Amino acid sequence: MSLDGERLQQTALDVARALPGVTEGHPFTKHLLVIKVAGRVFLIVTEDPDKPIITVKADPDHGAALIRDHEGIQRGRYFDKDHWVSVSPGRSITAGLVQDLVQDSYDLVADQLPGRQRDELRRQEGV
Secondary structure: OEOOHHHHHHHHHHHHHOOOOEEEEOOOOOOEEEEEEOOEEEEEEEOOOOOOOEEEEOOHHHHHHHHHHOOOEEEOOOOOOOOEEEEOOOOOOEHHHHHHHHHHHHHHHHHOOOHHHHHHHHHHHHO
């Protein structure tokens, strides 16, 4: 079942908030809720009822495939266009897809952390 804007964003936030080491805030503007792991961005939720989107990090090849296969996915709005995609409500945007995109974004960022930080996150996941 496809998600409306509110459910799209809430699903993304529910997944992100359940992950270890996550913080959130509004460092750029009051309309962008930024979710980070170890100080690095992995999810942005646009807090504008007229533009209910999320933006996540994606491997460039995977991002290109997502854009090709889902009309609700486009190049990222706020960051490097090759490494980020923005997701808006659409027929093929499901809760499972959003959950996978947020988890993949988190993993991409966490995998780039220094070893000690990465190890600490893995310990927290095991708790």
